[in-house]
Amino acid sequence: MKIAVDFREASKKDKTGKGWFAYNLMKNVFEQDAHNQYILYTDSTPSDFPNFKNIEFRLIKSKSIFWHLKVLRDLKCEKPDLFLALTSFIIPALAPKNLKTIITVHDLVAFLFPVKHNRKAVLIEKLTLKKALKKATSIITISKSTESDLIKLFAKKIKNLSEKITIIPCAASENFKKLSPTEQKNLENFKYILGVGTLEPRKNFEKLIDAFNLISKTFPALRLVIIGGKGWSFKKHESERIIFKGYATEKDLIQYYNSAEVFIFPSLYEGFGIPPLEAMQCDCPVISSNVSSMPEVIGSAGLLINPNDVHELAEAIKSVLTNQDLKRRLVAEGHIQSRKFSYKSSAQKLIKLFKKIT
Numbered sequence: 001m002k003i004a005v006d007f008r009e010a011s012k013k014d015k016t017g018k019g020w021f022a023y024n025l026m027k028n029v030f031e032q033d034a035h036n037q038y039i040l041y042t043d044s045t046p047s048d049f050p051n052f053k054n055i056e057f058r059l060i061k062s063k064s065i066f067w068h069l070k071v072l073r074d075l076k077c078e079k080p081d082l083f084l085a086l087t088s089f090i091i092p093a094l095a096p097k098n099l100k101t102i103i104t105v106h107d108l109v110a111f112l113f114p115v116k117h118n119r120k121a122v123l124i125e126k127l128t129l130k131k132a133l134k135k136a137t138s139i140i141t142i143s144k145s146t147e148s149d150l151i152k153l154f155a156k157k158i159k160n161l162s163e164k165i166t167i168i169p170c171a172a173s174e175n176f177k178k179l180s181p182t183e184q185k186n187l188e189n190f191k192y193i194l195g196v197g198t199l200e201p202r203k204n205f206e207k208l209i210d211a212f213n214l215i216s217k218t219f220p221a222l223r224l225v226i227i228g229g230k231g232w233s234f235k236k237h238e239s240e241r242i243i244f245k246g247y248a249t250e251k252d253l254i255q256y257y258n259s260a261e262v263f264i265f266p267s268l269y270e271g272f273g274i275p276p277l278e279a280m281q282c283d284c285p286v287i288s289s290n291v292s293s294m295p296e297v298i299g300s301a302g303l304l305i306n307p308n309d310v311h312e313l314a315e316a317i318k319s320v321l322t323n324q325d326l327k328r329r330l331v332a333e334g335h336i337q338s339r340k341f342s343y344k345s346s347a348q349k350l351i352k353l354f355k356k357i358t
Contacts, residue, residue, distance in 0.1 A: 001358055004080040006071070007040035007057075009087045010049070014229060014247050016198055017274050018106055021142070021170050022086040023049070028347035030055060036354065039078060041071050068094065075099065081358050085132070090124065093131035100137040100357060105129075107271030107292075108149040109202060116201040116268065118232050130157060137357050139164045140350075142272045145293035168349045171341035172277035175250060179258045179282075187255050192223040192243075193317060194260035194284070196253070196275045197267065199244075200231030204266040204289070204307050209237050211266075211313040216241060219321060227256060257282035262320045262327075265289065266307045273297050277341060280334030285327050287316045301337035302330060 009015065010022035030038070030052040038055040045059060060070050068090045075083065075095070085092050085103045092101040109117050110125040133139065133154055139161075141147040147165050155161050193212070197203040205226055212224040222241070229247040238244050248256065257263065263279035265288040272293050276286045286302035288294045295304060303316045320327055 001036045001082070001354070002039070002078070002080040003036055003082045003084060003354065004039045004041065004075060004078065005084045006086055006088055006091060007042050007046075008044075008067075011042040011044050011046040013044075013047075016229065017170070017272075018087045020173065020274065021106075024171070024173055024343040025086070025168075025346055025350065028343040029350055032344075032347055033351050033354075039080065041074075043067055065090070082137075082354065089128040089132035092135055093128035095135060097135065101132070101135060102138045102140060102353065102357070103132050103136045104140040104142070105146055105150055105271075106142055107146055107269065108153060109269055109271075111153055112149065113202060113269055116233075118200070130154065133158045133161065133164075136164060138166060138353060140166055140168045140353075142168065142170050143293040143296055145296055146271045149292075166349065166353055168346045168353075169341055170272040170274050170277075171343045171346060172274055172281050172338060173250070173343070176254055176257065176278040176281040179254070184258055185255055186259060187252065188223070188225065188259065190223050191221055191261055192225045192259075193321075194256055194263045194279075195224070195226040195228075195265070196256075196263070196278075197228045197265070198231040199226075199228050199234040199236075201233050202268050203228070203231075204268050205234070207307060207310050207313060208264055208266050209242060210310045211264075211317060212242065214310065214314040215318055215321075218318065222261070222321075225256065225260070227253065253278070254282060257284045260284050262287060262317060264313070264317065265294070266305075266313060267291075267294070268307055270294060270297075276302060277338045280338040283331045283335065285320050285330035286334055287313070287320065297341075299333075299337050301333035 009019035012019050039058050041058050060067055062070050083101045092103045110122040114122045151162055195208050224242045227245045227248045236244055257279050263284045263286050265276050267289050269292045276288050276298055279286050288298050288302050289307035290304035305312045305316050
């Protein structure tokens with residue numbers, strides 16, 4: 001069987017959550033599946049992806065809609081048995097009906113929180129998702145939460161929608177782990193609490209900064225470190241005690257999780273939310289919002305708070321910083337919870353889906 005894959009986000013050097021999902025999921029697929037042939041369409045050559053005998057990178061040097069149109073033309077020549085869209089709906093929406101497609105719906109933020117999302121992304125998803133859902137042979141959602149959102153929004157518009165859906169969850173890479181004393185490097189010379197995510201309104205870093213300011217007098221030596229690439233509509237409040245590090249490599253991010261006093265994930269909406277699992281695997285206690293997919297991902301292994309309540313968030317941070325028994329419990333339960341998700345098992349589900357629909 002010949003399977004074509006939109007692999008652009010996985011090929012990027014500065015990958016975000018969707019890119020790491022595509023990268024780690026397909027790496028595990030290729031480690032388990034030596035029989036199918038794969039064409040990986042990209043717009044940049046990945047420098048760090050392992051070599052597998054049954055994959056071919058197809059570099060298409062175009063941008064925006066022109067990249068998608070060129071891929072569509074190439075698909076007509078290649079005639080794959082299946083096209084897998086890991087991050088975008090454009091090609092599945094435009095594809096001919098005789099091409100079997102699997103689309104991946106990470107979240108419905110463009111429909112549920114359009115004001116807090118990138119305007120271009122909102123427009124594109126509103127133009128393409130419904131068409132892609134109708135044409136799709138199968139639909140992947142990354143959580144039960146996203147599945148529920150999708151059904152609520154589109155079940156009346158798309159025939160047999162729920163029957164098409166398979167949940168294939170994200171996970172944290174196995175590279176995220178508790179480091180030994182010899183492996184650990186102090187990238188900062190101070191104690192800090194940590195936030196990770198693209199700098200955009202939905203990530204709710206404004207509330208995290210407000211909560212930190214509430215407790216700053218109680219913990220005068222403490223700093224707030226926020227790691228994440230530049231997004232949109234976000235104003236930095238950088239100071240000596242609030243530090244924005246920008247995008248961090250996976251290697252550095254592991255070090256930051258290992259050294260942090262606590263990891264805070266106050267997002268207003270997530271289709272899944274990988275960073276809390278990364279923190280858990282590094283034995284870092286987690287505080288997270290209690291909305292969308294976060295209770296599903298975190299379970300009882302973190303403190304779940306109302307992301308709109310600054311005082312509740314501040315009290316949760318104080319609790320972890322001052323209560324060592326609580327901190328030890330969160331670390332222990334987080335280690336167990338993070339094991340419930342793995343890209344190896346998610347890859348097995350995807351390979352099973354390939355067999356089912358071809």
